[in-house]
Amino acid sequence: MADLGATVIKIEGCTRFDWFRSWEASQEWIDNNGAEKAINFIYVNRNKLDVTLDFEQQAGRKLLLKLIGKADAVIENYSGGVMPKLKLDYEVLSKINSKLVMVSMPAFGSTGPWSTFRAYGSTVEQAAGLPHLQGSEQQPPTMLHVAFGDAIAGLYGTAALLTALFHKKNTGQGQFVDLSQSECLLPSAIHGVLHQSVKGQPPERQSNRRSDHLIHGVFPCRGDNKWLLIQVMSETEWRKMVKEISDLKSFEGLGYNELRSEFSNIEKVLSGWTKQGDARSLMEKLRSVGIKATVLNEIADLMEEPHLVAREYMQFVERAFVGSQPHPSSPWRIAESPLAVKHSAPTLGQHNREVLCDILGLPDDELASLEEKGIIGNKPKLANFNK
Amino acid sequence: MVNLEPHDGFLTRKVEPFLSNGNSAMHGYLHANKESVVVGESLLEHPAIRKADLVLIDPSTLSDSISLDNFNVNVCVISWFGLNGPYSDYEGSSEAIFALTGIMGMLGESDGQPIIPTGFHPQILGGLSAFNGALSYLLEQIKDPASAVEKPKFCIDASIFEANMCLTDLGALSSYNGEPPHKRLGINRFFPTYPLGIWPCRDGWLGVTVLSPSQWGSFCELLGLQELALNPKYGISANRLDDVEIIEPQILEALSRHSAEDLFYRGQKMRIPMARVPTMGELFDVDQYVHRKAFSTIVDGDIRYKVPSIPFRLYDTPPKFGGDVSDLGANNGLWNGLSEDTAERNLKGSMVSELPLQGMNNY
Numbered sequence: 001m002a003d004l005g006a007t008v009i010k011i012e013g014c015t016r017f018d019w020f021r022s023w024e025a026s027q028e029w030i031d032n033n034g035a036e037k038a039i040n041f042i043y044v045n046r047n048k049l050d051v052t053l054d055f056e057q058q059a060g061r062k063l064l065l066k067l068i069g070k071a072d073a074v075i076e077n078y079s080g081g082v083m084p085k086l087k088l089d090y091e092v093l094s095k096i097n098s099k100l101v102m103v104s105m106p107a108f109g110s111t112g113p114w115s116t117f118r119a120y121g122s123t124v125e126q127a128a129g130l131p132h133l134q135g136s137e138q139q140p141p142t143m144l145h146v147a148f149g150d151a152i153a154g155l156y157g158t159a160a161l162l163t164a165l166f167h168k169k170n171t172g173q174g175q176f177v178d179l180s181q182s183e184c185l186l187p188s189a190i191h192g193v194l195h196q197s198v199k200g201q202p203p204e205r206q207s208n209r210r211s212d213h214l215i216h217g218v219f220p221c222r223g224d225n226k227w228l229l230i231q232v233m234s235e236t237e238w239r240k241m242v243k244e245i246s247d248l249k250s251f252e253g254l255g256y257n258e259l260r261s262e263f264s265n266i267e268k269v270l271s272g273w274t275k276q277g278d279a280r281s282l283m284e285k286l287r288s289v290g291i292k293a294t295v296l297n298e299i300a301d302l303m304e305e306p307h308l309v310a311r312e313y314m315q316f317v318e319r320a321f322v323g324s325q326p327h328p329s330s331p332w333r334i335a336e337s338p339l340a341v342k343h344s345a346p347t348l349g350q351h352n353r354e355v356l357c358d359i360l361g362l363p364d365d366e367l368a369s370l371e372e373k374g375i376i377g378n379k380p381k382l383a384n385f386n387k
Numbered sequence: 388m389v390n391l392e393p394h395d396g397f398l399t400r401k402v403e404p405f406l407s408n409g410n411s412a413m414h415g416y417l418h419a420n421k422e423s424v425v426v427g428e429s430l431l432e433h434p435a436i437r438k439a440d441l442v443l444i445d446p447s448t449l450s451d452s453i454s455l456d457n458f459n460v461n462v463c464v465i466s467w468f469g470l471n472g473p474y475s476d477y478e479g480s481s482e483a484i485f486a487l488t489g490i491m492g493m494l495g496e497s498d499g500q501p502i503i504p505t506g507f508h509p510q511i512l513g514g515l516s517a518f519n520g521a522l523s524y525l526l527e528q529i530k531d532p533a534s535a536v537e538k539p540k541f542c543i544d545a546s547i548f549e550a551n552m553c554l555t556d557l558g559a560l561s562s563y564n565g566e567p568p569h570k571r572l573g574i575n576r577f578f579p580t581y582p583l584g585i586w587p588c589r590d591g592w593l594g595v596t597v598l599s600p601s602q603w604g605s606f607c608e609l610l611g612l613q614e615l616a617l618n619p620k621y622g623i624s625a626n627r628l629d630d631v632e633i634i635e636p637q638i639l640e641a642l643s644r645h646s647a648e649d650l651f652y653r654g655q656k657m658r659i660p661m662a663r664v665p666t667m668g669e670l671f672d673v674d675q676y677v678h679r680k681a682f683s684t685i686v687d688g689d690i691r692y693k694v695p696s697i698p699f700r701l702y703d704t705p706p707k708f709g710g711d712v713s714d715l716g717a718n719n720g721l722w723n724g725l726s727e728d729t730a731e732r733n734l735k736g737s738m739v740s741e742l743p744l745q746g747m748n749n750y
Contacts, residue, residue, distance in 0.1 A: 126594025
């Protein structure tokens with residue numbers, strides 16, 4: 001939303017700073033300005049403003065409530081129960097701002113027996129049962145990602161917020177929106193959910209093969225850990241394949257069912273062929289004749305991914321303490337070039353003056369007093385609750 | 388929401404699993420509560436398009452005679468790779484997106500071949516991102532409903548590939564900044580921490596993620612492995628990952644003595660991020676999901692089946708949970724051959740006033 005021009009203000013504390021700055025903070029890390037060098041933090045906070053406020057102190061709380069009084073919306077992802085404990089739940093906030101939209105997105109939602117439970121993006125993937133649909137029957141339930149739920153819940157959170165803002169724009173009414181991060185992962189398991197619901201059993205874990213494809217697998221290519229995904233569904237595609245790869249000629253005359261019974265042999269021959277070639281060249285060669293072949297990028301390759309480079313997906317923007325940094329673009333655009341990243345992620349408390357004085361009307365000289373009391377600041381502090 | 392379908396229907400009508408009446412359950416999940424209209428050659432002149440707030444387009448389904456420039460309405464084009472760039476003409480698939488984003492290369496045994504993920508997840512992310520982009524621009528258009536100045540129409544280019552980059556961007560940026568490249572470490576094993584994974588207990592699978600020093604201490608206490616917690620080296624998550632061959636056998640042995648359900652509840656009390664990993668058969672009965680009505684019912688004729696509900700609850704204007712599926716062309720009579728005025732009346736008449744996106748076709 002900040003990419004599109006919304007004023008998004010991130011509220012941190014000097015002791016309770018964003019975990020993406022570090023979850024293992026130390027004095028050495030503070031002294032080395034580690035909080036400002038964390039790529040994790042820089043990556044997800046572009047175009048936002050940053051304010052530090054210790055709202056466990058009365059003066060900090062007052063400022064927070066004043067800010068919320070002027071806001072269109074508040075979005076938070078504490079564990080369930082934290083906001084009510086801080087007396088910052090919707091019941092309280094809506095008395096300050098009757099048109100407020102508030103989106104709360106705890107891991108398991110704000111209601112139910114697990115509402116106070118804790119989770120990461122990995123935990124919510126696990127809780128959605130998704131790992132039971134990956135890999136083969138011989139493997140344990142297989143996770144897809146280190147933090148699958150984080151990005152997905154964020155996108156659903158934006159969708160929820162925009163929907164509520166749309167309603168507010170038309171009617172003037174704010175409201176509370178409760179989002180469960182683990183439920184955000186259930187649609188990703190839809191193929192399993194439907195199979196279970198309709199057929200009374202889960203789909204078979206087929207490893208890399210697919211029952212509706214003639215060829216479906218990853219094949220080794222020249223070099224270390226280089227792979228090509230090949231997906232051939234129809235007999236038409238298969239014929240194109242045989243025409244292009246002479247090694248497959250011995251299977252040329254076979255019908256659909258015979259081909260399926262030759263799966264293993266075909267895969268063996270195909271592997272022998274792909275091993276001789278460069279993965280990207282093979283992708284281009286097979287794609288040029290209408291075969292769905294796709295190179296498996298390694299994470300380190302992504303900065304040079306030709307399609308992303310051509311679409312200017314990464315934008316380089318200066319950032320204090322770390323210099324020029326690549327910033328991913330929004331996944332949609334209205335012109336050939338992506339929406340510009342106007343500024344990189346803020347430093348801790350970078351916009352204290354701008355927000356507290358310009359937006360809330362606080363006199364400039366009060367900032368020093370707030371800093372003295374530890375309510376605002378620009379440097380992290382260690383706390384004994386660093387959990 | 389009006390689906391303008393070709394004579395043989397959307398491709399989603401051919402996606403498994405199928406109901407006993409031959410209809411696709413997947414299509415029902417994706418298209419419940421929408422109208423279905425069969426449209427032929429005169430797509431651009433169709434009243435539903437001419438009066439729409441927004442037209443969602445898969446460019447691969449447009450005939451050569453129709454250009455995006457011909458749509459004189461707001462358009463959101465959702466494609467695998469976007470409208471320009473070297474892959475823009477490539478046929479996509481969810482698996483291809485997993486391959487290109489680098490996710491697939493990270494899955495599987497370190498010395499084996501990568502695992503191809505199942506499901507439609509990349510398309511879900513693509514759709515969600517497009518929704519967010521399109522709704523943002525629609526909001527801009529109603530900023531000043533009283534204004535006589537007509538806001539310019541927009542055309543959004545939404546790329547499914549780029550929508551899925553949010554899952555691996557961070558790794559790319561880390562590599563750019565000189566961190567060691569992320570490699571495939573094994574099933575359920577990921578940088579930067581350990582324990583992170585899914586392990587068998589006495590009676591089921593438990594998912595665990597331990598990141599901070601205090602979580603590590605609590606996890607060791609939960610499993611009776613306090614000696615591990617005393618080693619200062621293991622206070623750092625990456626160090627535990629380095630010594631996984633030493634730590635894992637002890638964890639596996641301890642977990643095998645406990646019930647997953649019991650550990651889950653006790654672990655959560657100790658603030659350890661943990662989850663039971665339910666099978667598809669168990670999923671519908673998970674107490675949290677039952678309590679929150681996380682699954683709702685789709686009705687297709689006499690057949691009912693469960694699907695995930697919308698994962699967010701708008702308290703004052705709750706979205707409709709579940710719903711009915713329109714047969715192909717079920718709403719032809721409502722639309723085909725109508726004048727624009729009648730079409731507009733249909734749009735207004737089809738609105739349910741309590742729902743949050745009311746007015747999407749009425750401002």
